[in-house]
Amino acid sequence: MRVALPRRTPTSFGATIDPRERARRRSAKVVAALGTIAMLTGCRTIDDSGPVAWAPIEDCDGTMPTGPQMISDPSFSAFVSGLRLPQNVQVSSGGARVSTARPDQVDLTLDLCLPGSADLDGLVPVATDLARALKRHELGTRTAALSVACVGPDMQGRMEVRDPDFQVHPWDGTPSPAAESRVWEVFVE
Structure with missing residues (x-):
């Protein structure tokens, strides 16, 4: 009787990766990619410690900075x-x-x-x-x-x-x- 074992994928170092481990790594990559996308699309806080890239232009009505x-x-x-x-x-x-x-x-x-x-x-x-x-x-x-x-x-x-x-x-x-x-x-x- 033959028993089906999970197929292992060879790595570049000759070791093999279990399918469950491969799925876990893929999930981690997706989470990391989504985090990167969120950061690039503005889902982060402003860092006020760095220099301002542009000098403010004159206030619209004297009560608010603009630019x-x-x-x-x-x-x-x-x-x-x-x-x-x-x-x-x-x-x-x-x-x-x-x-x-x-x-x-x-x-x-x-x-x-x-x-x-x-x-x-x-x-x-x-x-x-x-x-x-x-x-x-x-x-x-x-x-x-x-x-x-x-x-x-x-x-x-x-x-x-x-x-x-x-x-x-x-x-x-x-x-x-x-x-x-x-x-x-x-x-x-």
Whole structure:
């Protein structure tokens, strides 16, 4: 009578690995990879001990610091610092978190200070330009949702536009700029 023994896999040193040990090692690699992904997508705390990469720009209303350094995720901060925002637009804060809808992607949020603009007419064009730039950037390939809010001295509350399905929308001006502007979901507090 023959007894089937677990198949062992040879290693580079000539020893063999039991299938249960191979599965345990594979699980450990998956856990390590998921931890690395979480760190790279912004699921970590800010280290205030290091130097600030950018110098703050002037306060929006004299009560809050502004600039790309206010964004908690390093890759998102680097993306925003490379943008050519209109002269009066300032970054108030922002961040990235692992998307609950798509765990392999991130949800991005950005609060902008738009002095002199307290309505959608000022926010939507800036948010649309940002979405177009993000779509062409590497960070856009792993973005599930984008939220852009307007904060500042002229605001009575918080006004935000969201694209919860960023990967679905082309953000390239098609079918028309007007139709593209209607993609945004509007939230006002």
